[in-house]
Amino acid sequence: MTQLMRHMKQCLAALGIALLFFSVAEAQLSSTERAYYQDWLKTAARAELVIDSDRASSAAMEVLRREIADYRERFGNAREDNADRIATLNSQLSALGGAPAEGEIEDADIAALRSSLNEQLNTLRVPRVVSEEAHNRANGLISEIDRIIRKRQTKALMQRGPSPLNPEHWPEAMREISGAVTAIWNETLLRSGSDTTRENLQNKLPLILGLVLAGAMLLLRGRVWAKRVGEYLRQFGSRGSAAWGFVVSVVQVVLPFLGVTLLVQAVSVSGMLGVRGSLLLESVPQWAAILLAFNWLGQQLFVSPSGEALVPLQPGRRAELRLLIELLAVMLVLRDLVVQVDQVENLSSITRSVVAFPIILSTALLLVRLQRIGLQRAKNAALSANKLVRGVRRAAYGFGVLSPVLAAFGYIYAAEAIIYPVVITLFVVSSILIVQRFIGAVYALITGNPEAAKDSLFSVLAGFVLAILALPLLALIWGARIADLTEMWSRFLEGFQLGETQISPSSFLLFALVFAAGYTITRLVQSSLRNSLLPKTRMDLGGQNAIVSGTGYLGIFLAAVVAISWAGLDLSSLAIVAGALSVGIGFGLQTIVSNFVSGIILLVERPISKGDWIEVGGMMGYVRDISVRSTRIETFDRTDVIVPNSDLISGTVTNYTRGNTVGRVIVPVGVAYGSDPRRIEAILLEIAKAHPMVVMNPAPSVVFQGFGADSLDFEIRAILRDVNWVLSVRSEMNFEISRRFEEEGIEIPFAQRDLWIRNPEALNSAKPAGTQPIPSTTFEKPDANDIGDPEGDNDY
Numbered sequence: 001m002t003q004l005m006r007h008m009k010q011c012l013a014a015l016g017i018a019l020l021f022f023s024v025a026e027a028q029l030s031s032t033e034r035a036y037y038q039d040w041l042k043t044a045a046r047a048e049l050v051i052d053s054d055r056a057s058s059a060a061m062e063v064l065r066r067e068i069a070d071y072r073e074r075f076g077n078a079r080e081d082n083a084d085r086i087a088t089l090n091s092q093l094s095a096l097g098g099a100p101a102e103g104e105i106e107d108a109d110i111a112a113l114r115s116s117l118n119e120q121l122n123t124l125r126v127p128r129v130v131s132e133e134a135h136n137r138a139n140g141l142i143s144e145i146d147r148i149i150r151k152r153q154t155k156a157l158m159q160r161g162p163s164p165l166n167p168e169h170w171p172e173a174m175r176e177i178s179g180a181v182t183a184i185w186n187e188t189l190l191r192s193g194s195d196t197t198r199e200n201l202q203n204k205l206p207l208i209l210g211l212v213l214a215g216a217m218l219l220l221r222g223r224v225w226a227k228r229v230g231e232y233l234r235q236f237g238s239r240g241s242a243a244w245g246f247v248v249s250v251v252q253v254v255l256p257f258l259g260v261t262l263l264v265q266a267v268s269v270s271g272m273l274g275v276r277g278s279l280l281l282e283s284v285p286q287w288a289a290i291l292l293a294f295n296w297l298g299q300q301l302f303v304s305p306s307g308e309a310l311v312p313l314q315p316g317r318r319a320e321l322r323l324l325i326e327l328l329a330v331m332l333v334l335r336d337l338v339v340q341v342d343q344v345e346n347l348s349s350i351t352r353s354v355v356a357f358p359i360i361l362s363t364a365l366l367l368v369r370l371q372r373i374g375l376q377r378a379k380n381a382a383l384s385a386n387k388l389v390r391g392v393r394r395a396a397y398g399f400g401v402l403s404p405v406l407a408a409f410g411y412i413y414a415a416e417a418i419i420y421p422v423v424i425t426l427f428v429v430s431s432i433l434i435v436q437r438f439i440g441a442v443y444a445l446i447t448g449n450p451e452a453a454k455d456s457l458f459s460v461l462a463g464f465v466l467a468i469l470a471l472p473l474l475a476l477i478w479g480a481r482i483a484d485l486t487e488m489w490s491r492f493l494e495g496f497q498l499g500e501t502q503i504s505p506s507s508f509l510l511f512a513l514v515f516a517a518g519y520t521i522t523r524l525v526q527s528s529l530r531n532s533l534l535p536k537t538r539m540d541l542g543g544q545n546a547i548v549s550g551t552g553y554l555g556i557f558l559a560a561v562v563a564i565s566w567a568g569l570d571l572s573s574l575a576i577v578a579g580a581l582s583v584g585i586g587f588g589l590q591t592i593v594s595n596f597v598s599g600i601i602l603l604v605e606r607p608i609s610k611g612d613w614i615e616v617g618g619m620m621g622y623v624r625d626i627s628v629r630s631t632r633i634e635t636f637d638r639t640d641v642i643v644p645n646s647d648l649i650s651g652t653v654t655n656y657t658r659g660n661t662v663g664r665v666i667v668p669v670g671v672a673y674g675s676d677p678r679r680i681e682a683i684l685l686e687i688a689k690a691h692p693m694v695v696m697n698p699a700p701s702v703v704f705q706g707f708g709a710d711s712l713d714f715e716i717r718a719i720l721r722d723v724n725w726v727l728s729v730r731s732e733m734n735f736e737i738s739r740r741f742e743e744e745g746i747e748i749p750f751a752q753r754d755l756w757i758r759n760p761e762a763l764n765s766a767k768p769a770g771t772q773p774i775p776s777t778t779f780e781k782p783d784a785n786d787i788g789d790p791e792g793d794n795d796y
Helices: 002-025 031-053 058-078 083-096 110-157 165-190 195-203 205-234 243-271 274-282 284-300 315-345 349-372 386-408 411-449 457-477 482-494 503-537 539-565 572-587 590-604 645-650 678-688 721-743 758-767
Strands: 496-499 501-503 613-616 618-627 630-635 638-642 652-656 664-673 703-705 712-720
Touching: 031 058, 031 411, 058 110, 083 110, 110 411, 110 457, 165 274, 165 315, 165 349, 165 630, 195 243, 205 243, 243 274, 243 284, 243 411, 274 315, 274 652, 284 315, 284 411, 315 411, 349 386, 349 411, 386 411, 411 457, 411 703, 482 503, 503 539, 539 590, 539 618, 539 703, 590 618, 590 630, 590 638, 590 645, 618 638, 630 645, 638 645, 664 678, 664 721, 678 703, 678 712, 678 721, 712 721
Parallel strands: none
Antiparallel strands: 496 501, 613 618, 613 652, 618 630, 630 638, 664 712, 703 712
16 A cells, blocks of 8 residues: 555656646657657656566566666756857856846846846756756666665575585485486487478588588697697797787687587587577587686696796696696586576476585685695796785685585575686686786787886786776676676766766866877977077077976966866866865965975076076086976086075075176185295286186286285186186196296295294203203294294294
């Protein structure tokens, strides 16, 4: 009664919505759209009845879900219809200003225009509102159907059946299996002995023989043919042997599989099998693919042209591992055989448990044995993925122990849902590693670098992409439905709401493409300015660098604005977020902002430019680059010093080459007392004027600085054409001064000091008997008026 009342309410609500829709939107929708919406209302009502009753099969619900998903997709697309026209009408209404307050009279023309715009706006909004309502309703129905199906799956997994270890169940299971096999055999004998089958064989005998012959040749000789083709290709060079070996191994799987498919087709054409046999025959190609794929996996795990296999095992253990892998494939085939027989004969739960348990136990034992095979330590963990292999093997060991325990207690479906996905997951992970190795080999073949197959970034990225692509497959292996994956994909494509803006992958991709195009154009313009246009002007290097940098910042800013506009992103709603971030910028990022602003000031005012010789904070060198955050200075020791831009703006900076490269060199010179100062001046002026880097206007000069403690101090002061050569000029002048002073006999003094001993007799009296007294020695000193000895008698 409750469900009936709920259904009546839903019908009344749907009728009300329909009436509202047809009364308001009849003029806005075409007859086709109106009929489509009416069909949707019927489908939605039927879906609600199915959900309330919860009696439909899961397969029927999946069909209903796909039907609703189609409606949802169309309604979702309709939500964006007329978006540009609606935006235009809103802007027109904004231009008219706000509506007049109550009691105010508006101009008749403006009022008529406002009424017309509002009518058009409502006309365009009604279909979008209806589409939004239908889209939300479809979303809710799909969510309810998914919930019901997942609930049923969970209930089936947790359902406990009869224990396969109970001996009382074995006779019944054996009788049922024997009966199923006998039924299939009798049906086949009956079908093959009929006149219709004999006539069919006679009529299609050439086709059947051709299929059998081709299938047998491919099955028996396909691997040999593929191997010979690989040996032929290797004659053209050994550099691509790894890539060609992988291709040949795949062909060795494909050709026998085609052979099995042809043989199955021959049996199917003959018509010798009945209904049961035909249903089982359809699964034979799938079983053959499993066996061939696992055999291929066992071979590829140990193929290593570089000398290091994916699974590092001792040679004696490789045969055992290959046997275990092939036996796991046999277990998968046996499990699928039981499933197919169950679908054909509708086996009882007792028989299903008794038959499935030995296969589960055998698979678990194989996994446990697989984990116990010790791996050698790999030399290259990036190639062998040793840690990944060990982790997967430990997980397989744990599931291998858990599954038989669950099956023994009657949880057959839960045990199967664990043990067999583990086996398939091991196959998928190993296949990813093999395919990654193949991609690396192809990359090495293209680049001509054999080491690129295992050490390149490309190979690592290829493995990452393969792992991402394998995630949906792994989800399906572990019980996810295709509908779950499509739902996740549709939600991903739909994006998310940020304020008034719907951000979807398509809009983000459009933003990335437009921004990348703008960034590329900006770099091309910068390159043209730097290499073609600006060098032909009279602008200095610093100005050219400032223009190029400013063009880059402006271009990137415009590219971002245009990309946001083209992607349809409305970021006005982010004003609150931007205000909150400004507080963090003001406190936590104030240094970065200060450096950024200082960088802009440096580029605009140009107190320093690229190539200038500056000194800041005790560091001296050439400016090599000015960015928005810092400036890079190359010192004379060829080391880079990164200076924050704020230090260049707030600190003291000495620019030796600002505007021009003319600068002064000062060379200090000291001569001994007694030298003629005028003669020294003439020699030094002659040396300064003779140097090619010294300009004559203004002329160089010699300054007599004064009387030093040990010398007469002079300085050469000269203006150089290029101050960048100041060290070389100073060195060359010093060499020339040394040579000329030596020729002229002018002494360059060294430091002199006088030592005066007040009591020399005390030294003689302190000597032991028989020692000679210290002879008196007089040292020259510039001044004899020493304290305590005005006569200078006791000078030493």
